[in-house]
Each structure stands twice: as C-alpha cells, then as structure tokens.
Amino acid sequence: MKKVLSIVLCGVLLILASCGTNSNQTGGGNEEKKTVKIGIIQLVEHPSLDGAREGFIAALKDAGYEEGKNLKLDYQNAQGDMNNNMTIAQNFVADKNDLILAIATASAQAAVQSTKDIPILFTAITDPVGANLVQSLENPGVNVTGTSDTHPDAIKNTINSIKKFIPEAKKVGIIYNSGEPNSVVNVEKAKQVIKEIGLETVETTIATSTEVKQAAESLVGRADVFYIPKDNTVVSALESVITVANEKKIPTFVGEGDSVKRGTFASYGFEYHDLGYTTGKMAVEILNGKKPSEIPVGFPENLELYINKKAAEQEGITLTENMLKGAKIVGE
CATH class of the missing domain: 3.40.50.2300 (Response regulator)
Structure with missing residues (x-):
C-alpha cells in the first residue's frame, strides 16, 4: 500500500512541476519572463517621436517587461544624421538584440538595411511601402512591420x-x-x-x-x-x-x-503615445513567438x-x- 501511495504522490508532483513549467513558457499572468534586449534608434528628439517611444515602453511594461528586471533597453538618438542611423543599426545587430524599434523613416531604413534576421518594428512612418520598408501594408514580409502615423484624413x-x-x-x-x-x-x-x-x-x-x-x-x-x-x-x-x-x-x-x-x-x-503603445503591443506579440510578417502595419485610429x-x-x-x-x- 505504501508503495502505491508513493507512486501516486510522485505522479502528482511531476504533474504540478510540469504545469509550473508550462505557465512560465506562456508568459501569462505575473510569471517570470526571460530577459530580452531591445535596441531603440530614433532619428531626432522632439515631443512626437519621444511620445511614440514612451508609449512603446509603456506597452512593454503593461505586458510584464520592465527595464532593470527582465528588459534591457538600448536607446540611441541619431541626432538627425543619416550616417549615425546606419552605425547605430549595425551596432544593434552586432549586439544581438532580440528586437529593434526604429522611430522615423530614415532610422527604419537603416535598420532594415542592416538585418534580415532580427525582428524590426517601426513607428512614426509616413509611407512604409514608398520607403521600401514593407512589401505591402497587409503583408509586410520577412522581419519588419510597425505603425504609420499617416491618418488618411x-x-x-x-x-x-x-x-x-x-x-x-x-x-x-x-x-x-x-x-x-x-x-x-x-x-x-x-x-x-x-x-x-x-x-x-x-x-x-x-x-x-x-x-x-x-x-x-x-x-x-x-x-x-x-x-x-x-x-x-x-x-x-x-x-x-x-x-x-x-x-x-x-x-x-x-x-x-x-x-x-x-x-x-x-x-x-492624434497622440503619438497611443501610436507607440500600439507598436509596443506588436513587440509583445513578437516576443511571444509571432512573426513580424504575420502582423499588418497599423495606423492611428482617432483624429x-x-x-x-x-x-x-x-x-x-x-x-x-x-x-x-x-x-x-x-x-x-
């Protein structure tokens, strides 16, 4: 009888251990997440672009990714210099970031030219297709997607x-x-x-x-x-x-x-913070396993x-x- 109870107890413990492991892998609730590295390249500093960056970080935090705990952010300002854009993007690739956020068109173009392997999100982009960032708005292609700040009206x-x-x-x-x-x-x-x-x-x-x-x-x-x-x-x-x-x-x-x-x-x-927040939610999807190519380009909803x-x-x-x-x- 003791032997049977021992076997049953072991089985219960194994099931509980298995459940605990699966819970951490899904990233649900408040379970501990693995540390991720995200590089942020921004063309220049002004309130709209800053707001988009802040909204992006807020969305990550709301999803359980917090800087200093399980999130390493490397924010770089290109100071409006196109050469700086490329240098920063290449450094992000060399540092093996898990994801790159590019804010403004020139920064996004530099990131896209620098890697086909690391997921790239862009925001505050006027014309993603015309800038050769994506193949189409519905099917971005490869490793890139994000949000445009061009409301049609x-x-x-x-x-x-x-x-x-x-x-x-x-x-x-x-x-x-x-x-x-x-x-x-x-x-x-x-x-x-x-x-x-x-x-x-x-x-x-x-x-x-x-x-x-x-x-x-x-x-x-x-x-x-x-x-x-x-x-x-x-x-x-x-x-x-x-x-x-x-x-x-x-x-x-x-x-x-x-x-x-x-x-x-x-x-x-519209509020650029909201646009950045939408981009941050895309980042969470990608960190949870979704491919950028599976996420259509987003737009501002309110005008x-x-x-x-x-x-x-x-x-x-x-x-x-x-x-x-x-x-x-x-x-x-």
Whole structure:
C-alpha cells in the first residue's frame, strides 16, 4: 500500500512541476519572463517621436517587461544624421538584440538595411511601402512591420481648416527638408489639397535645423499662413518658426497635435503615445513567438482637431465658439 501511495504522490508532483513549467513558457499572468534586449534608434528628439517611444515602453511594461528586471533597453538618438542611423543599426545587430524599434523613416531604413534576421518594428512612418520598408501594408514580409502615423484624413482636414479659420488667406508657406522622404510625401499631399481649395503654395526647403528660422523669415510677406508638415528636421526646431509667426502675426498650421501643444495654432492630429503603445503591443506579440510578417502595419485610429488658444492670441487670430466647437483645446 505504501508503495502505491508513493507512486501516486510522485505522479502528482511531476504533474504540478510540469504545469509550473508550462505557465512560465506562456508568459501569462505575473510569471517570470526571460530577459530580452531591445535596441531603440530614433532619428531626432522632439515631443512626437519621444511620445511614440514612451508609449512603446509603456506597452512593454503593461505586458510584464520592465527595464532593470527582465528588459534591457538600448536607446540611441541619431541626432538627425543619416550616417549615425546606419552605425547605430549595425551596432544593434552586432549586439544581438532580440528586437529593434526604429522611430522615423530614415532610422527604419537603416535598420532594415542592416538585418534580415532580427525582428524590426517601426513607428512614426509616413509611407512604409514608398520607403521600401514593407512589401505591402497587409503583408509586410520577412522581419519588419510597425505603425504609420499617416491618418488618411489628417492632411486634408488640416489644410481645409486654413480656409475655414483664415478665409482671407491666399498663400500657404511650407518649410520642409527635401532630404526626408516622409516630408516629400506629406508636402506633395498638402500641395494637392491646397490647389484643390483654390490657394497657392509658397515653399522653402532646408537641410538642417539651424536653417529653420531663416527659412521662416524668408516666407514673411510671401505667405499668409504657415503649414509645417510632419518633418523631423523642422519640428525639432519648431520654436524658431513660432518666434517668427508670433512676431509677424502669421497663423501656423502643423502636421500633428504635439506641435500645437508647443505653441502653433492648429492641426488635425492624434497622440503619438497611443501610436507607440500600439507598436509596443506588436513587440509583445513578437516576443511571444509571432512573426513580424504575420502582423499588418497599423495606423492611428482617432483624429482630433487641436487648437492652441494662447498661440491664436499671439498669432493675431480671433477665435469664435464655432471654431472651437469639438476641438481639443490646449494652451489655456
């Protein structure tokens, strides 16, 4: 009898041990996860890209991956330098990271050129297909997927709001870096809408952030309003544009909500933190065994009108209740 009980007890212990092992492997609940290494390459620092990075990390934390415990993060800022992008990406590959997050188009292109073996996620990308990051939005292919910041109605709605809010405007001044593929795409879309609503585009290009203030000054007297697209070089020096806009009372429309919070007048946008969070959830799927090729490219879901009241006052805009209706108000 004792022998039978001993055998039964051993069997129970083996089953319990087996269950414990399987629970850890699935990663469910609060079980201890193996430590993972993630490299983050970001083109430049400005609130939108920073928000995407912070949202990504928040999603990992909510899934049980926490820096200093079971997560090693290596964050590198390329400082807007294309050569830095490639060096950082190659170092991430040499360090055998489990996953790479690339924030902005140039950083993502460098990562994609550097490896076909390590999973790559991108975020804050205007045109993933046009930038040759993925084969298609539905079937990215190989080791790459992520999220685009191009809501299909964002540029159209923002440009149309120029006509609505500043009906006397005739010319729209655009500043952008022609070396940023994402900017070229955004500007072409904006110019098309500007033409459709009967306005004229006056554009000036820059190569570095130090040229932004001079570019803004060059548009004074030639443009009735400014439109700043989702251009990382210009947005990283946005305060230079704001200084000119406030001094010369030029209404400034922008490509995303974070720039409105910083002191421009208006935009149809979304929260980049949310976009990064969506990307972080993709990372969790990949760390749990899913292939990037099995995850379609994601997009912003919500689009809101952002208006900065203080900027409106500084740029000489008289706000009405009708203009503010349904808007997300900042700068009060």
